[in-house]
Amino acid sequence: MRMASETISLTELRPRLSELVERANERYDRFVITRHGRAEAVLLASDEFEGLLETIEILSDETLVKRLIEAEEELETGGGAALGEIRSAVSETSSSPLSSSSSSAEPAVVAPKPSLGED
Numbered sequence: 592m593r594m595a596s597e598t599i600s601l602t603e604l605r606p607r608l609s610e611l612v613e614r615a616n617e618r619y620d621r622f623v624i625t626r627h628g629r630a631e632a633v634l635l636a637s638d639e640f641e642g643l644l645e646t647i648e649i650l651s652d653e654t655l656v657k658r659l660i661e662a663e664e665e666l667e668t669g670g671g672a673a674l675g676e677i678r679s680a681v682s683e684t685s686s687s688p689l690s691s692s693s694s695s696a697e698p699a700v701v702a703p704k705p706s707l708g709e710d
Contacts, residue, residue: 596621597621597622597623598623598630599622599623599625600625600626601626601631604622604624604634612634615634615635615636616636616637619636619639621634621635621639622635
């Protein structure tokens with residue numbers, strides 16, 4: 592995925608808006624829109640914008656960031672469980688449509704430990 596960034600004035604943007612929206616959505620190009628030489632807005636794909644908002648939300652949650660760091664540390668020290676093991680555990684405890692097939696070639700992942708009133 593190529594992510595180019597281009598600066599364009601509001602005057603130049605107007606007649607090309609449809610083209611630039613298409614480029615943003617199809618090629619993930621980003622456009623910094625200027626007015627009187629100053630950056631005023633950004634045009635980018637809506638799914639990229641949603642991803643940025645989600646990232647901000649995650650990073651602003653100190654508890655979640657701490658749990659993510661702990662999970663990474665657990666993986667680095669050989670902890671965690673194979674994806675197949677997690678799917679099996681989930682399918683045993685719920686009516687989830689997840690597959691319970693397990694393979695030793697599946698990557699290891701860490702299932703976060705439930706917090707019991709630690710917030």
